Amino acid sequence: MDALSQAAAAALSIDALLATATGTVVGLIFGSIPGLTFSMALALLVPFTFGMEPTPALAMLLGTYVGGMTGGSVSSILLGIPGTPSSAATVFDGHPMAQRGEASVALGTAVVASTFGGLFSLVVMMLLLEQVAAFAIAFGPAEIFALVLFGLSTICGLAERSIVRGLVAGTLGLMLMVIGLDDLDGVPRLTFGTVPLQQGVNLLVAMIGMFAVPHVISVFIEHGQVEPTPIPDAVRARLPSFGQIKERLWLMLRCAGIGTGIGAIPGTGGPIAAFLAYDHARRFSRHPERFGTGELSGVVAPETANNAVTGGTLIPLLSLGIPGDPATAVILGGLLLHGLQPGPMLFRTHLSAIYALYIAVAIAYVVILIAQLWGIRMFVRVLRVPRHLLAVCIIVLCVLGSYAIRNSIFDVYLMGVMGLFGYVLLRVRIPIAPVVLGLVLGETLEHQYRTALILSEGSHRIFVSSAPAVIFLSLTALTIGWQIWSALRTRFRA
Amino acid sequence: MQLNRVDRWLGPCLALTALVWLWLCYAYIPGARSEGEPGPRAFPVLLGIVLAGLGLAIAVSAFAGSGSTAAESTEAWTRREARIVAATFALLMLYPFLLDKLGFLIATPVAVLLALHGILRVRSWLASFALAAGLTSACWLFFVLLLKAPLPRGAWFL
Numbered sequence: 001m002d003a004l005s006q007a008a009a010a011a012l013s014i015d016a017l018l019a020t021a022t023g024t025v026v027g028l029i030f031g032s033i034p035g036l037t038f039s040m041a042l043a044l045l046v047p048f049t050f051g052m053e054p055t056p057a058l059a060m061l062l063g064t065y066v067g068g069m070t071g072g073s074v075s076s077i078l079l080g081i082p083g084t085p086s087s088a089a090t091v092f093d094g095h096p097m098a099q100r101g102e103a104s105v106a107l108g109t110a111v112v113a114s115t116f117g118g119l120f121s122l123v124v125m126m127l128l129l130e131q132v133a134a135f136a137i138a139f140g141p142a143e144i145f146a147l148v149l150f151g152l153s154t155i156c157g158l159a160e161r162s163i164v165r166g167l168v169a170g171t172l173g174l175m176l177m178v179i180g181l182d183d184l185d186g187v188p189r190l191t192f193g194t195v196p197l198q199q200g201v202n203l204l205v206a207m208i209g210m211f212a213v214p215h216v217i218s219v220f221i222e223h224g225q226v227e228p229t230p231i232p233d234a235v236r237a238r239l240p241s242f243g244q245i246k247e248r249l250w251l252m253l254r255c256a257g258i259g260t261g262i263g264a265i266p267g268t269g270g271p272i273a274a275f276l277a278y279d280h281a282r283r284f285s286r287h288p289e290r291f292g293t294g295e296l297s298g299v300v301a302p303e304t305a306n307n308a309v310t311g312g313t314l315i316p317l318l319s320l321g322i323p324g325d326p327a328t329a330v331i332l333g334g335l336l337l338h339g340l341q342p343g344p345m346l347f348r349t350h351l352s353a354i355y356a357l358y359i360a361v362a363i364a365y366v367v368i369l370i371a372q373l374w375g376i377r378m379f380v381r382v383l384r385v386p387r388h389l390l391a392v393c394i395i396v397l398c399v400l401g402s403y404a405i406r407n408s409i410f411d412v413y414l415m416g417v418m419g420l421f422g423y424v425l426l427r428v429r430i431p432i433a434p435v436v437l438g439l440v441l442g443e444t445l446e447h448q449y450r451t452a453l454i455l456s457e458g459s460h461r462i463f464v465s466s467a468p469a470v471i472f473l474s475l476t477a478l479t480i481g482w483q484i485w486s487a488l489r490t491r492f493r494a
Numbered sequence: 495m496q497l498n499r500v501d502r503w504l505g506p507c508l509a510l511t512a513l514v515w516l517w518l519c520y521a522y523i524p525g526a527r528s529e530g531e532p533g534p535r536a537f538p539v540l541l542g543i544v545l546a547g548l549g550l551a552i553a554v555s556a557f558a559g560s561g562s563t564a565a566e567s568t569e570a571w572t573r574r575e576a577r578i579v580a581a582t583f584a585l586l587m588l589y590p591f592l593l594d595k596l597g598f599l600i601a602t603p604v605a606v607l608l609a610l611h612g613i614l615r616v617r618s619w620l621a622s623f624a625l626a627a628g629l630t631s632a633c634w635l636f637f638v639l640l641l642k643a644p645l646p647r648g649a650w651f652l
Binding site: 047048050051164167168171172174175178182184185187189190192213216217220221223388389392393395396397398399400403404407409412413415416419420423427428429446449450453454458 | 500504508515518519522523524527529531532533534536537538541542544545548549551552555568571574575578579582583585586587589590593594598602605606609610613614616625629633636637641642643644645646
């Protein structure tokens with residue numbers, strides 16, 4: 001009870017409320033502009049949180065995450081272009097509704113569905129987090145290694161259609177992590193005598209470069225080549241009727257369950273949840289033929305599911321320290337920056353901080369509801385800002401943000417190099433998400449692997465000596481094996 | 495461009511990168527201090543081997559013409575794209591240099607003007623100056639006044 005009252009005091013302070021609202025609005029704006037991702041928004045915002053207390057700082061990051069997931073529906077409905085990959089499924093019925101003159105109902109329904117999905121997953125997260133953490137607290141190095149390896153394998157396997165490309169990306173991320181001072185032996189690795197490199201490739205610097213710079217380059221290339229999409233003039237969001245919601249309440253509950261469950265699996269995330277929920281809604285509808293022509297359930301299902309992912313992804317992040325997607329990887333960076341080490345021990349050492357995060361997420365959804373219903377015109381205005389001017393602003397923020405992390409000019413150069421690296425990877429169809437997650441999880445993976453072998457005096461049997469380790473290693477093998485089998489089957493059919 | 499053709503040089507490039515990586519690991523990272531203990535070199539070497547294997551798998555699949563992604567395609571590089579990528583990278587290298595030497599208040603508007611006129615070839619100088627001045631002021635207000643984050647003042651002026 002003490003922890004709860006402390007958390008309420010921290011999360012409901014003026015600073016924290018302002019930070020949550022700011023983060024949520026920034027997330028909504030980044031989410032609503034096609035091409036700008038909330039992972040990029042998070043990476044750019046982290047440096048701004050340095051001077052803040054931990055609760056407002058993390059509330060701002062969580063607000064951005066939640067807002068970004070919701071904001072994508074605005075351009076999906078109004079322009080027919082998904083603001084984020086998670087809102088791609090919303091285009092199918094949201095945009096036809098807008099073309100029929102029902103944009104306000106579609107936008108209002110999307111907000112209600114998003115809020116419902118988000119709050120549902122928050123409740124599930126609150127119920128499950130401590131249980132998962134309590135189960136994981138007995139894990140030793142071998143079990144943690146197997147768990148992280150499983151997380152990485154799902155991320156690499158599901159991030160791209162080709163598992164080989166996903167694995168290449170994950171391996172490249174792990175290789176970047178190797179550079180710097182080895183934390184077990186204190187030996188510099190591949191630093192070539194460069195002092196700034198001894199601290200390694202800074203995670204946030206790499207994220208800023210890899211998420212933002214490829215986008216900036218793409219916008220610069222498109223400038224003058226692509227006609228801007230016309231944006232409607234008068235837009236407002238109108239709440240759906242009670243009857244419309246009541247009729248779809250059971251569907252919303254099922255889609256919220258799908259979203260939360262999918263979100264809890266590392267490497268899956270919003271787009272998969274949204275498409276699964278959309279498909280589920282169509283298959284179980286009495287009028288499947290209406291889907292794709294402006295059916296309200298076609299907006300409700302993906303929007304509920306993609307927002308339910310937010311609580312789901314936070315379960316492995318907070319209880320096990322495993323981020324499920326690039327956005328939660330940045331949040332992990334933010335948690336570490338403010339002295340919170342996610343994992344089972346977090347519940348023993350920082351219980352009030354966790355409760356404060358719950359409250360912050362709930363507040364973020366209230367802000368979303370208010371901002372989207374009454375401030376939708378502002379987001380439409382943001383959509384009118386020329387993308388190339390936004391890209392120039394992003395360059396400045398990238399440079400200043402990466403400098404502010406350690407007050408190091410070296411980091412700014414590194415950000416530029418990582419940005420170019422990210423662009424080249426995208427051009428050869430190697431996904432960026434596994435690179436970032438390899439960079440995030442690599443240190444734990446190597447540390448636990450070596451610690452386990454030191455404990456077992458070099459015997460690899462330690463990795464098959466406990467049930468959790470065997471289960472996670474088997475799941476890893478299954479994930480990779482299933483992906484390879486699917487690829488081979490597709491090839492032989494072709 | 496067919497993705498299969500991209501893979502024909504991507505696979506060997508990855509394998510070559512892995513070989514260089516392995517050489518660097520053996521040349522610059524010390525091995526284990528005692529038997530049975532994986533030293534600081536073990537993990538990087540393992541990663542090099544994995545990358546080499548993946549690179550070979552991509553190359554073999556591409557040259558055999560049976561890559562799972564053979565039917566997919568990716569856009570070929572154009573001269574315009576190469577120019578913009580090179581110019582953006584040059585700007586990302588020049589901006590921190592100017593930031594270090596001339597300080598934030600000079601480097602930022604210069605970088606904004608270079609981006610607008612050097613890369614994007616925007617014609618309106620008035621709008622460019624307005625954006626440069628507005629963005630610099632907004633960043634200064636936010637970083638320096640609000641967040642109290644020190645921004646470089648310029649080594650040449652110290």
